[in-house]
Amino acid sequence: MTLKTFNLPDVGEGLTEAEIVQWRVVPGAAVSVNDIICEIETAKSLVELSSPYEGTVSELLVPEGETIEVGTPIISVEDGTGPSGGGGSGDSAVTAPTSGAAPRLEGSNGRDAQVPAEESAGSEAGSATEGQVPVPEMPGELAGPQADGPATVTGGHSAAGGDAASGAGPAARRGETAPGSGPADPVPGPLVGTGPKADAVKRRPRKAPSAPARAVSAAPAAGHRDRSDDRAAGSLQPPVDGQSTVTVAPAPPTSVGPGTADRQQVPSATPAPSASISAQGRVNPLNQLINRVLAKPPVRKAARDLGINLADVPATGSAGEVTKQDLMSYQSQRDAEQDGADSFWSERKLLGGDRIERIPVKGVRKATARAMVQSAFTAPHVSIFVDVDASRTMEFVKRLKASRDFEGIRVSPLLILAKAVIWAAARNPSVNATWSDDEILVKHFMNLGIAAATPRGLMVPNIKDAQDLSLKELALALNELATTARAGKTQPAQMQGGTLTITNIGALGIDTGTPIINPGEVAIVAFGTIKQKPWVLDGEVIPRWITTLGGSFDHRVVDGDLSARFMADVASILEEPALLLD
Amino acid sequence: MNGGRLPTAEFEVEEVERAARTAGLGQDRQAEPGMLRILDPEGRLADGMTAEIAGELVDFAPYLSTSDAPHLLSLYRDMYLVRRFDQESTALQRQGQLALWVPLTGQEAAQIGSGRAMEAQDYAFPTYREHGVALTRGVELSEILRLFRGVTNGGWDPRERNFHLYTLVLAAQSLHAVGYAMGIQRDQLADPSLPQAASVAYFGDGASSEGDIHESMVFAASFDAPVVFFCQNNQWAISVPSTVQTRVPLAKRAEGYGFPGVRVDGNDVLAVEAVTRWALEHARTGRGPVLIEAYTYRMSAHTTADDPTKYRLSGDEQEWRTRDPLARLETYLRSAGLANDAFFEGLAGEARVMASDLRAAVLSMTAPDLESRFAAVYAEPHPLVQEELRFFQQYESGFADEGKHA
Numbered sequence: 001m002t003l004k005t006f007n008l009p010d011v012g013e014g015l016t017e018a019e020i021v022q023w024r025v026v027p028g029a030a031v032s033v034n035d036i037i038c039e040i041e042t043a044k045s046l047v048e049l050s051s052p053y054e055g056t057v058s059e060l061l062v063p064e065g066e067t068i069e070v071g072t073p074i075i076s077v078e079d080g081t082g083p084s085g086g087g088g089s090g091d092s093a094v095t096a097p098t099s100g101a102a103p104r105l106e107g108s109n110g111r112d113a114q115v116p117a118e119e120s121a122g123s124e125a126g127s128a129t130e131g132q133v134p135v136p137e138m139p140g141e142l143a144g145p146q147a148d149g150p151a152t153v154t155g156g157h158s159a160a161g162g163d164a165a166s167g168a169g170p171a172a173r174r175g176e177t178a179p180g181s182g183p184a185d186p187v188p189g190p191l192v193g194t195g196p197k198a199d200a201v202k203r204r205p206r207k208a209p210s211a212p213a214r215a216v217s218a219a220p221a222a223g224h225r226d227r228s229d230d231r232a233a234g235s236l237q238p239p240v241d242g243q244s245t246v247t248v249a250p251a252p253p254t255s256v257g258p259g260t261a262d263r264q265q266v267p268s269a270t271p272a273p274s275a276s277i278s279a280q281g282r283v284n285p286l287n288q289l290i291n292r293v294l295a296k297p298p299v300r301k302a303a304r305d306l307g308i309n310l311a312d313v314p315a316t317g318s319a320g321e322v323t324k325q326d327l328m329s330y331q332s333q334r335d336a337e338q339d340g341a342d343s344f345w346s347e348r349k350l351l352g353g354d355r356i357e358r359i360p361v362k363g364v365r366k367a368t369a370r371a372m373v374q375s376a377f378t379a380p381h382v383s384i385f386v387d388v389d390a391s392r393t394m395e396f397v398k399r400l401k402a403s404r405d406f407e408g409i410r411v412s413p414l415l416i417l418a419k420a421v422i423w424a425a426a427r428n429p430s431v432n433a434t435w436s437d438d439e440i441l442v443k444h445f446m447n448l449g450i451a452a453a454t455p456r457g458l459m460v461p462n463i464k465d466a467q468d469l470s471l472k473e474l475a476l477a478l479n480e481l482a483t484t485a486r487a488g489k490t491q492p493a494q495m496q497g498g499t500l501t502i503t504n505i506g507a508l509g510i511d512t513g514t515p516i517i518n519p520g521e522v523a524i525v526a527f528g529t530i531k532q533k534p535w536v537l538d539g540e541v542i543p544r545w546i547t548t549l550g551g552s553f554d555h556r557v558v559d560g561d562l563s564a565r566f567m568a569d570v571a572s573i574l575e576e577p578a579l580l581l582d
Numbered sequence: 583m584n585g586g587r588l589p590t591a592e593f594e595v596e597e598v599e600r601a602a603r604t605a606g607l608g609q610d611r612q613a614e615p616g617m618l619r620i621l622d623p624e625g626r627l628a629d630g631m632t633a634e635i636a637g638e639l640v641d642f643a644p645y646l647s648t649s650d651a652p653h654l655l656s657l658y659r660d661m662y663l664v665r666r667f668d669q670e671s672t673a674l675q676r677q678g679q680l681a682l683w684v685p686l687t688g689q690e691a692a693q694i695g696s697g698r699a700m701e702a703q704d705y706a707f708p709t710y711r712e713h714g715v716a717l718t719r720g721v722e723l724s725e726i727l728r729l730f731r732g733v734t735n736g737g738w739d740p741r742e743r744n745f746h747l748y749t750l751v752l753a754a755q756s757l758h759a760v761g762y763a764m765g766i767q768r769d770q771l772a773d774p775s776l777p778q779a780a781s782v783a784y785f786g787d788g789a790s791s792e793g794d795i796h797e798s799m800v801f802a803a804s805f806d807a808p809v810v811f812f813c814q815n816n817q818w819a820i821s822v823p824s825t826v827q828t829r830v831p832l833a834k835r836a837e838g839y840g841f842p843g844v845r846v847d848g849n850d851v852l853a854v855e856a857v858t859r860w861a862l863e864h865a866r867t868g869r870g871p872v873l874i875e876a877y878t879y880r881m882s883a884h885t886t887a888d889d890p891t892k893y894r895l896s897g898d899e900q901e902w903r904t905r906d907p908l909a910r911l912e913t914y915l916r917s918a919g920l921a922n923d924a925f926f927e928g929l930a931g932e933a934r935v936m937a938s939d940l941r942a943a944v945l946s947m948t949a950p951d952l953e954s955r956f957a958a959v960y961a962e963p964h965p966l967v968q969e970e971l972r973f974f975q976q977y978e979s980g981f982a983d984e985g986k987h988a
Contacts, residue, residue: 009678012887033941034673045889052677205982 004053005061005073008040011047018042019067020074029057037075055079294321306331312488314363314456329363334455364457375519379435379554383514384563388571389537390530391545393417396577400471409475413547414450414504417527418474419580420573421502422446422467428566431523432499435556449501449518450481455488460518462498471580502527512548522557525570526550547574616831617877618857619847620646623905625913631853636842645856645863651920657698657851658911658921659929661690664714665908666933667723668882670940671730675886679944680730684711688849688881691907692814694718695854696782696876699862703779705744705766707759711814712748712784719745723936724943733949752785753792756811759783760798763807763865780808780865782858788819790835791827799871803839806870810861811836813873814848816880821893836873848878849907879905952978 008018018040025037031051039048058076062068293310295303299322303310306327313330315322361369393416400411425432425446434441448466452459461484463469463477484490501518506529515524528548535544549571553563573579620631620642631642647653668686675683686693693714700706706715716726720743729737729748740746749755759781766779789795790813802809815832817824824832836843842864846857854876861872879902883890890899915921956971 007678009676010681011676013682013885034670044887045883045892047676047886047889050673050676052679206980207982 002079003058003076004055004079005076006037006049006052008062008068008070008072008074009049010070011040011049012042012044015042015044015070017067017069020062020064021046022064023060024048025051025057025060025075027057027059031055031057031077049074051075051077053077053079294319295323295327296321299324299327303327308334312455316363326363329360329365330456332359333457364459368458371519372516375517379517379522380556381514381517381552382555382558382560382563383550383552384560384567385512385548385550386567386571387546387548388574389535389544390547390574393574393577394530394545405472406475409472410479411475412478413506413530413574414502414527415471415475415478416574416577417525417570418448418450418463418466418478418502419471420570420577421500421525422448423573423580424566424569425500426467427569428562430558430562431553431566433522433557434499434520435522435554440557443499445499447497447499449495449498449521450478450485451501451503451515451518451524452482452485452490454485454490456490459485459490459495460498460501461485461490461494462496462501464497500524506530506547512550514550515552517552517554522554523563523566524552525567526552549574616833617845617847618642618853619850620648620853620856621850621910621914623849623910625910625917627852627914627918631856633844635844640860642853642856642860645859646852647855648852654852654911654915655921655925657694657855658908658915659932660694660698660714660717661851661908661911662929663933663936664694664717664723665690666937667713667717667940670937671727672882672886674727674941674944675730680727680886681732682730683886684730684884685880685882685886686711686713688879688902688907689814689816689876690714691851691911692812692848692854692876692878695851696784696812696858696874699855699858700782701777701779701862702744703777704862705746705759705762705779705781706784707746707755707762707781708748708784709752709755709786709789710748710750711786715784716745719743721745724940727940727944728947731944731947733947753789753794753798756783756785756789756798757794757801759811760802760807760809760871763802763809763871764805766808767805778808778866780810780862782810782812782862784812784814786819787813787815787817787824787828787832788822790832791819799836799839799841799873802871803841806868808865808868809871810858810865811871811873812858813875814878815875816848816878818880818884818890818894820884820888821890823894831875833873833875839873841871841873843873843875845875845877848876849905849910851907851911878907881906 010016011018019042021039021041023038025031025035031037032054033052034050036048037051037057039046041047055077056079058078060075062072062074068074293313294315294317295310300310302324303313303322308327308331310322310327313322313326316326317323390413393413396416397411397413400406400415429442429444430440432443432446434443445465446467447462447464449460449462452461461481463474463481466474466477469477481490481494484494498518498521500521501515501524503515503524504527505513505515506527509529512528513526515526517524526549528550530545530547532543533546534541535546536542537544549567551563551567551570553566558566616633618631618633620628622628627648631646633640633642665687671680671683672685674680689711693712694717697706697712697715697718700718706712706719708715713723713726717723721738725737726748728734736747738745738747746755746758749758760783763781766781769776770778783798785795795811798809799811801807802811813832815824815828819827831845833843833845842861844857844861846853848854854874857874861874864870864872881899881902912921912926915925952974953971956967956974959967
């Protein structure tokens with residue numbers, strides 16, 4: 001004997017729940033396939049459920065009057081025969097004296113099929129037809145079920161009564177089928193929960209992630225990443241949930257979406273920044289598809305014709321796709337870069353005789369503008385400057401370049417500055433924070449942003465958990481970040497979650513400036529160019545390698561003394577890198 | 583009745599309906615003159631059946647099979663089996679084994695009669711309720727349930743039995759039927775040795791309100807296409823009574839398109855068969871389309887997701903029960919001495935086996951695997967689809983309950 005349970009099916013289209021109105025069987029009663037076992041009420045109708053099994057009712061698992069979800073077990077039947085004993089009521093037809101007749105019509109009183117057979121032999125054909133299979137009621141034909149009083153039901157208390165009333169069928173069947181019945185074959189589960197809603201309610205559990213190990217190895221594939229996040233990133237805005245859902249949804253649950261704060265809590269034993277958590281999303285082979293650059297065919301063709309790699313174009317479409325506009329603005333920007341300045345003054349003809357060229361503001365330009373305005377006019381900026389003798393930094397860099405350890409690694413003063421900023425931030429934690437009107441969120445990690453001019457415009461990718469990196473790792477991270485940015489392939493995830501930014505204006509030969517804080521952060525350091533200048537040392541004017549550090553701070557968080565201490569700390573490292581050893 | 587009033591809600595529809603009835607407008611339409619019938623609800627067989635169609639008197643004697651006893655028994659058998667099939671399928675849906683079921687009970691005569699009138703070369707375009715027609719065309723009944731179990735988008739190869747796939751879009755199949763009929767015309771021109779054939783467009787009174795029906799009838803008339811429009815007027819467009827949408831009998835609409843329309847008692851399998859045979863011959867022989875309105879009744883719900891007690895009176899159902907298509911033929915067969923208890927008992931036994939086999943077949947149906955879905959997109963492997971397949975495989979394999987959800 002096997003115990004089988006019957007789960008509440010979705011009897012409508014997309015129903016999620018139903019109420020058990022009345023049980024038509026009691027524990028101990030014999031049921032055969034298609035015998036009515038209960039009546040349920042759904043949002044759509046009152047229907048009767050019939051038994052898929054033959055056997056003895058073992059237990060009613062849900063009391064009358066209770067509303068339950070589709071898929072909930074409602075009855076268990078101890079079973080002798082398999083469910084394929086189908087239409088199983090055949091037995092009843094054999095045992096009951098019948099005059100063969102048409103299958104009875106379904107109707108509100110159709111249950112009279114289960115009326116004892118004797119009444120029917122000579123009765124008018126077409127009316128109730130005796131000994132017939134206890135076929136199920138048709139749906140919804142339950143007008144006044146109580147009034148109709150199904151013959152088989154006896155108030156649900158007496159199984160014996162129920163059996164008797166339903167004719168010889170069930171009793172005979174029980175007698176016949178119990179012996180010699182083998183265990184049933186495994187039955188496919190009912191198709192419960194076919195509706196969209198029912199599906200949406202429950203999520204299938206995902207496997208525990210096994211990704212991290214592979215994540216590292218697959219890290220070189222960093223070039224491919226979720227395009228859908230381009231918009232979020234391109235706009236330099238704090239990530240918006242909706243924009244990152246594309247990545248998050250198919251990834252294992254532990255793969256934290258880009259920009260989610262708790263990502264930072266993950267111990268970052270990862271050797272390279274490219275393997276930081278955001279890498280998980282991109283190394284997952286699933287993402288190959290997700291990372292496909294989305295674009296409509298005409299845009300693809302146009303890109304091909306123009307020789308533009310769609311992956312380079314910032315996407316702003318609502319589904320993360322590259323739109324025609326994106327392509328056109330990318331192309332005009334590219335053209336603008338390529339066009340020589342020679343003809344600038346004379347090329348008025350191209351502008352239709354107009355002396356003013358109108359460049360639509362969109363894409364990265366627009367995002368940058370928005371971010372800058374937001375920052376400049378919500379965060380009260382305080383900027384301070386300090387001149388630094390970076391001669392020892394230059395020597396240090398020189399030695400590093402020569403060292404075997406750093407062979408093949410590009411080392412620049414920026415590396416020392418980055419290290420200095422990390423070091424100084426630990427001594428002045430408030431600079432590594434976020435202002436949120438009622439709280440100051442001090443980050444105990446450093447996602448160090450590096451502002452970079454890229455083919456796509458200004459980008460601020462950051463190095464995740466930079467505080468954990470050794471000097472060499474930091475150098476590698478800076479190199480990769482620069483390479484990626486120059487190639488225009490900086491990915492959204494790399495730009496999210498920054499905590500403090502360095503802008504290396506020195507690379508362009510500029511001494512200093514007043515940088516604007518990256519939204520979401522409270523400090524930014526501008527690294528001016530390093531060049532030999534006359535410097536007074538011990539009362540003598542001598543040429544030294546001098547640079548100017550500029551810093552802008554959000555005064556809501558960082559007061560003047562703190563910003564000064566921070567800048568002084570950074571400057572002290574540039575003056576004496578050996579302090580890093582403390 | 584307040585004819586100028588548009589029904590805006592269901593209760594108002596009912597009011598309008600009741601008003602029409604009390605005014606005597608819609609009273610017992612089956613008694614209206616012009617409905618062809620040879621076997622009445624009491625099981626009495628009339629001597630003959632004639633009708634004036636499109637101005638000429640048609641005697642249906644050549645199309646009637648009333649004297650062919652084995653044929654009558656086989657008609658009964660088909661109706662009996664398909665009703666049993668319907669009941670078992672409903673039960674399977676209630677037990678969670680089918681996603682949905684579309685009952686046909688009450689319409690057996692209309693379907694078996696018209697289906698049996700077809701020749702092998704004719705082609706039927708069904709709705710989603712034509713289980714009886716499917717049976718007459720030799721479609722394996724369990725294949726129909728594959729569709730309703732959701733393991734296939736089709737279920738059978740329509741070309742094998744000249745029985746098109748179920749069409750779930752209301753009335754779309756009538757366009758297909760007319761197009762097919764026009765194709766037959768062209769095939770005939772190219773190869774006159776082909777057997778004469780026609781197509782049959784099945785639809786219901788509800789679908790008759792769809793634009794597709796209008797367009798297909800205009801085309802059929804314009805080209806004298808060999809098509810029979812077979813409308814089962816089962817009185818209910820889901821919850822809307824047919825009296826709301828058909829102010830004149832449906833069969834009369836054909837007049838407006840310029841081809842004959844006939845109303846036949848859809849619960850009289852003999853009359854349906856004869857009228858359909860006549861109509862098919864009419865169509866095959868180049869005389870153009872015919873509309874048949876089989877006046878019948880949907881004794882059950884629209885689908886298993888529907889509850890007819892919410893919109894119709896049990897009194898109506900009771901009234902129609904007396905016109906049960908199986909009952910009247912059984913009565914006739916018994917009274918004429920053509921069948922005895924043994925026949926009916928044997929049939930009941932056959933039906934039980936069928937039901938049991940059907941249940942077993944349904945329970946053993948398995949969902950097609952993932953690859954087959956992707957393989958159905960293009961005839962040949964396609965790189966994008968292959969990539970999507972790999973993605974989906976990855977996605978699926980990420981679930982802890984791997985394989986259980988298929």
